[in-house]
Amino acid sequence: MVTAKGYCPGPFLQESLFPTTGGFTDGRYCEPIPGIGPNGTAVTCCLPCPLADWRYADDTAKRVEVASWISVAILPLCIFLLVSYAVLPVKWTNRHYLSICFTLGICCMEIAFIIPLGAKPDQCYNAITPHDMYTDLSCAFSGAFLLFGGWLVVMWSFIRTLAFHLQVCWELVLGPKFMWGAFLAGFGIPAIAMTVMLILTGVSFRFGQICHINIKHGDQDYWYPIISVAAAALVLQLATLAYCIHVYLRSLFDNSASTTENSSGLPSYTSSVRTVTARQAYRRVRRVLQLQWRGVALALIIIGNVIFFAVVFINLDKETDPNAANMAKATDWLACLAFGGSKEQCKQYASAMGPNEATLLAVVYLLSLVGIWNFVLYVRPSMFVGWLEICRGFSAPREFVSADAHRNLDNKGFEMLTTGTGKTPEPYNYNMRSPSPSRMMRSASPRQMMRSPSPTNTFNGRRSPMAASMTSERNVQFGHQEARYTRPSMSFSGPRPPTSPGGHDWDPSQTFARGQV
Template identity: 70%
Template sequence: MVDLSGHCPGAFLQEDLFPSTGGFIGGRYCEPYLYKTNNISCCLPCPLADWRYADNIAQRVEVASWISVAILPLCIFILISYAVLSPKWTNRHYLSICFTLGICCMEASTIAFIIPLGAQPNQCHNQITPNDMYSDLSCAFSGSLLLFGGWMVVIWSFIRTIAFHLQVCWEVVLGPKFMWSAFVAGFGIPAIGLAVMLKLTGVSFRFGQICHINIDKGLDDYWAPIMAFAAAALVLQVTTMAYCMHIYLRSLFDKSASTTEHSSGLPSYTASVRTVSARHAWRRMQRVLQLQWRGVALVLIILGNVIFFAVVFIKLDNEVSPTSSNIENASLWLGCLALGGTKAECKGSVRGMGPNEATLLAVVYLLSLVGFWNFALFARPSMFAGWLDLLRRGFARRHEFISAEADDRYIDSKGFEMLTTNNARSPAPYNMRSPSPSRMGGRTSVTSPSPTFDRNVHFGREARYTRPSMSFSGPRPPSSSQNAQDWDPSSTFARGYAR
């Protein structure tokens, strides 16, 4: 058996004894070592996280994966509810649907956490080289979903914040143009960003069985754009909420006459829409907040998590990259390992080697709980009522009310008589004559010579007119001086008696 340590001290392995192709070569953690008169490259064994963190770090990261497995059905339930139930139960909107799709991808990405559990990929290509998207298919798939989900969540948070700002601050009604622009930006920017990242940077196993973006150019093509959109969305959201607070405080001190009256909340005729009082503006804004507070809360949670993730990973990349300053900071730890010390013995001398274990686990757990917040805020109680209603009446198509003229199934030939019929199957329109004034007595009756209604089937008795106590009008019989034969229909704008 070949000794892969070569001339390297302690736990280090000599890089020359390994092939220079296969896996992610840039992921090796190697440092030059002077052996006699020659410089050789010595590397820490893969995976690096096992040397930096505790022995059970992999199992603790796997717990987050199983949390995502439990939360994934909740996200699927939201999407299926949007697709199956009517909007009166779900209040679905394309912003909520696309936002939920992005969260389902981002749950590290919900599927990206689950894929490693089923595939059980090997993190290392060899003893010093981690696997990347070219050497492991599950790494490529899970890492791509993670990056695409991160892009989608941030972009749709930004779009939703813009929509909320336009509705609240500028009273803009969002139409089809905004919708199609949102679709283009919400799916186009993440797709372009993913293609650029995979081409220039790529993904590999960094810690645990999760593939993340590599260090080289990762700040330029992923973290910097993500942080720019997230910061812009957060600033716009805070500005909108500050405007809401400003209008609310103004409404408390608004003493205008138009707001003290019991009105419908609309501006009076003497005031224009631009001079509407602060209290009226707050009432309109309050209605918008009641409809969108769930989306606002979820956007704030997502943006807070994304900024926290970005800060932690940027710090990890900066402190793990093999620069002279990082090597100097980790010299005590590396020297302890070179002298033959174990991981437990050298743990106390770790300095400047990325975030501590608690911070790293906090990132992983928060990332897996994104879907839970989506379910907690978007799963309305009416959704469950809609599913109960759907299960009770079944999935059969419910017939809505239509007039008898529109469907022959609703024609009851026994209930009334037609004046004329074209044939036995096709009844003519219901040209029914009204009784003339001469036939109207002291009370109103629904009876007429033709057509006649079957009183036994439909009414059972004559419909009598009951005069209200405070009414000063009612049907009166014709006077004795007026003869029914002298009645002229044209003088009353009524239709003639004869057909």
């Protein structure tokens, strides 16, 4: 009997009723059923799109959407770290290019989960065909950000592990060459890998509103390479930790050996030298661990998560690929649906169709929670102190001005200028000849010579500029009309040094100086 679904029974739809192009046609879950067509021919029937709605519970899509809201909460934390690295001085953040680039990869992954919340895409191109990156723009962006962010996180975890290994085990100082090589590998390899993956495999809607890598060639151009890098990072990390344990145990052994004595009752020279070397190595390793334990812990967490994700997705690809072996495993489930069974009634036969719901949700939640580990391990209390200092700097006044200064804004007494008449002072004559010592001796009285100069007196009995300034200040304050600046007759501020053309013109016998013999 021909219906709107064609000749197919139950919830299945006849594939020939739909176009052969448009959407991700390889994502259709179809199987030919013999004897149901006209004249007993076989008809290809397909499960309606999306497939995950038939395999898992009704509320699975809502649970997957929770991961997107988790990313909404975590992305601002990652942005806070990046802004702190860019704005605050290094003394508050201890920033490093390894931490910055790793955080950028986390941001890409979080953005991939947030895109569907704004786009709200339809997962299906038609009733049996899911959308792919060519027919839905949000699918292209969410899949690209997710896969590129995953590559960034794995590559920078490997680079951090390699840097830690070289510093601890080989005592190498990493310089600019390592940094530029890290930039080239950390961004170049993910960019090349993502380009190859999008061209050869692509992304499409498989479960939830986030696009994931397709099955065809997905293992070869994404999962196997990323597992290889993660496994290499794990091996390096374990080797480095084993070396640290070895150094620690050797320092303990040498420390106990240094307390022993040889047959002569004196400490052994050989053991003491070994003890110093072991202790130095242990102190060096401990310093490196104290500086990089956050990065080491985060790298281990990321590597463990990536290996778990890869195993789950590879298993999902193998068990949901519509090949003959998988169709044979799904015969009971498909027959249950074809003979009118509901999704809940046939759920017990679907255990062979990929991972269970709990495993799938665990993968999605762990992917979205990667950013929280990054924030917890990289944030420092000093960052908040630095932001507090910046906020105080913006709110504090630029210059302190007292209340007395506001009341005396027009007071010119400190400038040694004529305030009553408005007459400007005469220009200073810089060509004035500097006085000679003999003139100073003759012009000054003995009393003035014995008297120490005060701020208001000079050697010639005249008032100094400071006295004039103080007098003018008092005149202004007490209402006097004029406060004239008096220029001293002798000044030592000329540009030429004191000279005496005829040698010294004073008698050495009248002073304590010794004359010529």
